[in-house]
Structures are given as C-alpha cells and as structure tokens.
Amino acid sequence: MRREAIILAGGFGTRLREVVADVPKPIAPIADQPFLNYIFKYLKHFEFQHVVLSVGYQGEKIQALYGDEFEGISIDYAFEEEPLGTGGAIKFSMEKTTAEEVLVLNGDTFFELDLDELYQVHDNWLADVTMVLREVEKPDRYGTVVLGDYHRVKQFNEKQNGLESGLINGGVYLIDKGAFDHLPLPQKFSIEQDYFSTFLEELKIHGFTSQGYFIDIGIPSDYYLANEAFKRFKY
Numbered sequence: 001m002r003r004e005a006i007i008l009a010g011g012f013g014t015r016l017r018e019v020v021a022d023v024p025k026p027i028a029p030i031a032d033q034p035f036l037n038y039i040f041k042y043l044k045h046f047e048f049q050h051v052v053l054s055v056g057y058q059g060e061k062i063q064a065l066y067g068d069e070f071e072g073i074s075i076d077y078a079f080e081e082e083p084l085g086t087g088g089a090i091k092f093s094m095e096k097t098t099a100e101e102v103l104v105l106n107g108d109t110f111f112e113l114d115l116d117e118l119y120q121v122h123d124n125w126l127a128d129v130t131m132v133l134r135e136v137e138k139p140d141r142y143g144t145v146v147l148g149d150y151h152r153v154k155q156f157n158e159k160q161n162g163l164e165s166g167l168i169n170g171g172v173y174l175i176d177k178g179a180f181d182h183l184p185l186p187q188k189f190s191i192e193q194d195y196f197s198t199f200l201e202e203l204k205i206h207g208f209t210s211q212g213y214f215i216d217i218g219i220p221s222d223y224y225l226a227n228e229a230f231k232r233f234k235y
Contacts, residue, residue: 008109010056026107087191
C-alpha cells in the first residue's frame, strides 16, 4: 500500500524568532540537524514513499535544502501564494497525492505513535478522518474532544477551566483522499473550525488516543528541550 504524507511547513514562526531568526521553523537546527530530518526519518521507518511539503513563508529555503528526495522518500511542494489556513493548505496539498489515505503532520511538532496501528484502526472504523488525540491533565489552555461509541468524535469543546483531564487534538490526522469532496468549502479555511466542527455530523471522524512522546519546537522552552531529546533519536 502506498503511503503518503503532507507536512504543514508554511507557518511564520513568530514565537521562535528570538531563538532562530533566519530560517523557517521546520528546518530550525535541532541537535545539529534540521528538524524536518527527524520527521522524514520517522516516516521512512513506517515505509512512506512520498511527502508533500506545504510551504509558504521562506518555502524556497526548505526546497533548496531538500530538493525532490530525502533518503528514498520523494518530495513535492505545495506553495501557497497567500495563507490558506490549515484546511486550505491540506486540501491544496492533497492535489499532489494519489494514496487512498494521506497522513497530515505539522512541520514544527513531533508526536510519536505507531503509524501502522493508526492505519489499521482507520480502516477498521471506515473513518473519513482519524484524529490523533492525547490525554492531558488539567487541559485548561486547550480545547478538548469528546468521544462516543467506537471512538467516534461526538463533540469539540472550547477551552474551559477546572477539568482534571481531557483529550486534546494532537495535530496528526489520517484523512481519506475524498474526504473534502462534495462539501461547500472555501479556498481558505481552518481544518479545526471550518471542517471538523462544521461538518461533524456529515463526516465520520474518529479519535485515536496516544500517549507517545510529543514536543512542539515552536515554543522556545521546548526548542531547547528538543535539542537534548533528539540527540537520542531512535529512528
């Protein structure tokens, strides 16, 4: 089975500029390598053959670094002329994929999980979208996700204080190739607000919970933590 991924690598990286000012966030140096190297190696471990890099701001620097291949994974680029939002960027990048299901990742986060298992449950559930979730204690600064039968997402909740624990969106999705078809979507839209929340009843969105290692290098404190953690990267 052909495995393809879209990596969202078009953000402005404003929070990280005080630490890394001259390169796009996804290729910020982590333990002497561009951060995207680690994501590519992780995908290679799970036998991905093709990646589409969704790029905008300073995207030419990413293209100059990687060209059309990384360790056997072929690379295409989806350049945004103007910001399309997370949903618009994913839909635009989907045009460069051919697999029945496409994995979507953020280019500034790493969330370790068993991708073989993710594909298996996605197929078992006959899902349109499988969203990777993480249970956290006191999720006051996050919106939370409520699951129903067969792990189907039944509700998205806004941030609320006082919760002891909750499931949060980990920013990793397995999306069926045709999941955007036949829905009234604009060119620019948010995957969370304008797609998942708006079409919750029409779509079969399921939640896959993982407690794997997670880090967001867009936060300066976590950027420094990643520089230590990725010295022991196992893939």
